[in-house]
Amino acid sequence: EGADAARDVVESVINRLARERFTTNGGDAIMKLTKKQAAFVDEMIKSDRWRKMLIDLSASNKDSKLFMYCLQTISNLGHHREIADRIDQSDYFGVFNSLLRSELSVVGKLAISGYDSYTKTSTTSATAQEENSNEASSQIEKLTADLRRTCTATSYTYLYAMVVLQELINGSKKSSDESLQKACKKWERLKEELEEEMMKSVKTGTTFQRKRRIDVALAMSDLIQRQRRRIDPTSDDGDNDHVPVPSNIASKNTLANALDESIVVMLTKSSLGNQVDKAMAENILKFAYGGSTDRIGDLLIKHPFTIKTLLHNLFGTKRIRQLETRLKCARLIALAVTASERAARSQNSSITVSNEDSLSEVVLKGSQLCEQVENMISFTVIDSVDATQGTSSAGRQLSAMCIKYPVIAQGALIWAKELASSPDFVNTAAYPTLSPCMLSLARIISLHHPLARSAALDLSLIFVGHSNSDISHQKMESIKEQCLRLMLLLLTKGLCLEVISAVKGKLRKNGTSELDSALIRYFVSGVLDIIQPPFTVPFCKSFCDLLVERQCIDALKSQHFDTSRRAQIIQLFNQDESTEEKGGGWNNIQPLLSTVKSVYSVGKEN
Numbered sequence: 001e002g003a004d005a006a007r008d009v010v011e012s013v014i015n016r017l018a019r020e021r022f023t024t025n026g027g028d029a030i031m032k033l034t035k036k037q038a039a040f041v042d043e044m045i046k047s048d049r050w051r052k053m054l055i056d057l058s059a060s061n062k063d064s065k066l067f068m069y070c071l072q073t074i075s076n077l078g079h080h081r082e083i084a085d086r087i088d089q090s091d092y093f094g095v096f097n098s099l100l101r102s103e104l105s106v107v108g109k110l111a112i113s114g115y116d117s118y119t120k121t122s123t124t125s126a127t128a129q130e131e132n133s134n135e136a137s138s139q140i141e142k143l144t145a146d147l148r149r150t151c152t153a154t155s156y157t158y159l160y161a162m163v164v165l166q167e168l169i170n171g172s173k174k175s176s177d178e179s180l181q182k183a184c185k186k187w188e189r190l191k192e193e194l195e196e197e198m199m200k201s202v203k204t205g206t207t208f209q210r211k212r213r214i215d216v217a218l219a220m221s222d223l224i225q226r227q228r229r230r231i232d233p234t235s236d237d238g239d240n241d242h243v244p245v246p247s248n249i250a251s252k253n254t255l256a257n258a259l260d261e262s263i264v265v266m267l268t269k270s271s272l273g274n275q276v277d278k279a280m281a282e283n284i285l286k287f288a289y290g291g292s293t294d295r296i297g298d299l300l301i302k303h304p305f306t307i308k309t310l311l312h313n314l315f316g317t318k319r320i321r322q323l324e325t326r327l328k329c330a331r332l333i334a335l336a337v338t339a340s341e342r343a344a345r346s347q348n349s350s351i352t353v354s355n356e357d358s359l360s361e362v363v364l365k366g367s368q369l370c371e372q373v374e375n376m377i378s379f380t381v382i383d384s385v386d387a388t389q390g391t392s393s394a395g396r397q398l399s400a401m402c403i404k405y406p407v408i409a410q411g412a413l414i415w416a417k418e419l420a421s422s423p424d425f426v427n428t429a430a431y432p433t434l435s436p437c438m439l440s441l442a443r444i445i446s447l448h449h450p451l452a453r454s455a456a457l458d459l460s461l462i463f464v465g466h467s468n469s470d471i472s473h474q475k476m477e478s479i480k481e482q483c484l485r486l487m488l489l490l491l492t493k494g495l496c497l498e499v500i501s502a503v504k505g506k507l508r509k510n511g512t513s514e515l516d517s518a519l520i521r522y523f524v525s526g527v528l529d530i531i532q533p534p535f536t537v538p539f540c541k542s543f544c545d546l547l548v549e550r551q552c553i554d555a556l557k558s559q560h561f562d563t564s565r566r567a568q569i570i571q572l573f574n575q576d577e578s579t580e581e582k583g584g585g586w587n588n589i590q591p592l593l594s595t596v597k598s599v600y601s602v603g604k605e606n
Contacts, residue, residue: 018057027066041066045073055083071095078102096150100161104168107143107190108183141498144190148197155216158198162220165191195221196305199271207272214271222302223260223267256295259287263299263306270309275320281328293356297339300332307336314367315411317374317418326364334359337407362401366408369398370415378433381440383447395437402445406452409445413455416442420462427468432475435463439482446490453490454498460486461502465514480519488526500527500542507551517555524556528568537586540573544592553599566600573597 030038044050051074058067075083075098083099151161165187172184198217202210218224262283270276287296300306310329313320320326334356345351372394373379379395385404392400402409416438419425428434439460446456460483468476491499503523506514515523527543546552547569556566573593 014053018053019060022057022061022064024061024064027061027064031065031069041070042073045070045077051079051082075099093156096157097160099150100147100164103143103147104164104187104190107147107186108168108180110143111183111186112179144193147190148193151194152197155213158194158216159220161194162191165194192304195303196308199267199305201271201273210272211268214268218264218267221264223264223299226260227257255287255289259284259296259299262286263303266309267303267306270313271305275318276309276313276325276329278322278325278328281325281332284332285328293335294339294342296332297335297337297342300336301339301343307333310336311407311411311414312418314363315370315415317415317422319367319371326367327360330363330367331356331360333363333407359405359407362405363407363411366398366401366405366411369394369401370412373398373437374415374419376434377430379437381437381444383444399441399444402441403448406449409449409452410455412441413445413452413459417455417459417462420459420466426466427470431468432471432479435479436482439463439479439486443486443489446486446493450494453493453495456486457490457495457498457502460484460490461506464506477518480515481522484519484523484526487523488530491527492530497538497542500539500546504542504546504549507546507549515551517551517558517560520552520555521561524552525561525565528565528572531572533572535573537589541589541592544589544596547596548592548599556600569600570597 030041044054054067054070055074058064058071061067071083072094075095083095147161151157168187169184169191172180172187175181195217198213202213262280266276266280266284269280284296287293310333312318314326314329314333320329334354337359338354338356341351341353345353376394379398380393382396382399383403385400398408398412402412420435420438425431442456442459446453463483464480466476466479487499487503503515507520524547531539531543547556555561573596
């Protein structure tokens with residue numbers, strides 16, 4: 001530890017001096033040296049620590065030939081992850097192109113490795129299969145976040161990335177390789193997320209700048225491109241999109257073109273922060289007068305941002321008040337749900353398609369129940385579908401609907417997150433009693449709807465960050481302990497790495513911890529009660545990174561954390577090492593494992 005601390009101090013001093021004293025002329029002079037004289041630059045690039053400094057300096061010295069060479073070399077060596085973590089590559093198209101090509105390949109490979117890990121015919125060992133699955137689930141999330149940030153940094157990076165993704169999708173759809181179809185689904189989802197990121201409402205910049213960003217996002221959308229290229233607006237297949245619509249049937253597509261334009265208007269206005277109004281919803285629904293409502297739902301699910309917009313307008317704390325407009329929005333959501341069910345039914349005949357009218361009533365009822373419980377002191381949460389919903393309390397009805405209908409579960413989580421994020425909520429009289437009910441509802445939802453678990457984790461993190469001096473310390477601790485129990489549940493339901501990473505982030509936020517020592521001990525004890533060998537490399541690295549955090553060490557090495565618990569940490573990793581065959585990944589984390597064992601050795605105190 002002492003050697004690492006000394007190395008960190010020396011590194012910080014050198015980094016500071018390099019930033020202060022580096023000049024472009026000095027860097028250009030290095031480029032004029034002979035290859036032998038400048039060999040030290042290549043040696044620095046090979047070092048993890050020096051490489052980080054070179055990447056940081058390249059961001060602040062964009063005109064330097066030296067750092068352009070360093071950045072290009074680092075990119076060519078495949079260290080795209082390090083570049084993505086530290087700088088915005090949109091300023092260097094060559095680097096951005098290499099990173100995009102590499103990261104999209106990694107996303108595809110991770111999707112396929114996750115698929116292969118569950119295939120019985122796989123030739124890899126059971127341990128390697130499990131490790132691939134865990135690594136795929138943990139890395140795709142980080143890759144996607146980095147790509148969202150990088151690809152939407154400027155207009156040209158977004159346009160270029162969308163073209164590349166579309167070509168990948170079109171090419172993979174023509175393939176009969178089943179595993180490649182898994183990669184195709186990831187690329188399609190990434191394409192949707194990039195569009196959503198560009199459409200997302202932002203508070204920075206002028207209205208003109210925000211509008212331009214939205215226009216760029218829509219420029220690549222099929223909603224715009226179909227009309228510009230005179231393509232049949234009812235054609236969604238990638239191959240058919242390149243075939244112009246015959247002029248003799250162009251008049252029949254007037255309604256379809258109007259539908260595209262109406263969705264564009266809703267996307268534009270909602271991205272600028274405007275609420276969905278009656279005219280917006282009515283213009284979209286007009287297509288049903290002369291065509292099938294299926295087309296409306298199919299378009300909505302192709303642009304998930306529209307569905308999120310509708311859910312926020314129905315369930316969010318700034319919900320629509322006019323009943324007629326809410327009915328229209330509920331119907332649009334119902335059309336999207338039925339379209340999704342139809343698409344799923346094509347692959348699984350056991351899936352039933354909901355009735356559009358009844359589902360509209362359910363969506364409207366769910367939004368009204370959220371509004372009702374928001375004005376209550378507390379409500380009852382149940383873990384079963386109540387058959388007598390008409391006579392049940394609002395909380396029981398909402399719980400039952402969240403269990404039965406995934407769309408209501410998503411809407412309820414949107415309501416809970418918006419309410420919890422409100423700066424005034426923590427100071428209300430209802431906070432101490434309403435918060436446990438909201439967390440209980442999130443727990444029920446996460447048990448029954450796997451795709452809602454990330455939103456449940458986000459909600460728990462919001463509550464962990466709350467603070468109110470007017471509420472007793474015991475009550476606040478109780479609410480935060482409930483948050484941690486929800487996280488521990490999610491940890492057992494496939495979000496292991498995400499949960500541990502989120503807790504570690506709470507320890508580091510703003511240089512202070514939002515979790516006190518008692519809560520840290522509560523969480524770590526819960527993890528120790530859950531886990532057992534064999535462990536995967538990603539889990540060991542994530543958990544050990546948490547254990548070596550200073551706040552965590554102080555909490556776990558105190559007298560309030562039983563010595564047997566610290567011994568359990570050492571025993572778990574020792575047992576795992578004795579039962580597993582180690583590969584390259586394990587060799588990379590051996591220093592980290594040794595540090596954990598050294599820190600938590602029984603009898604070794606601060």
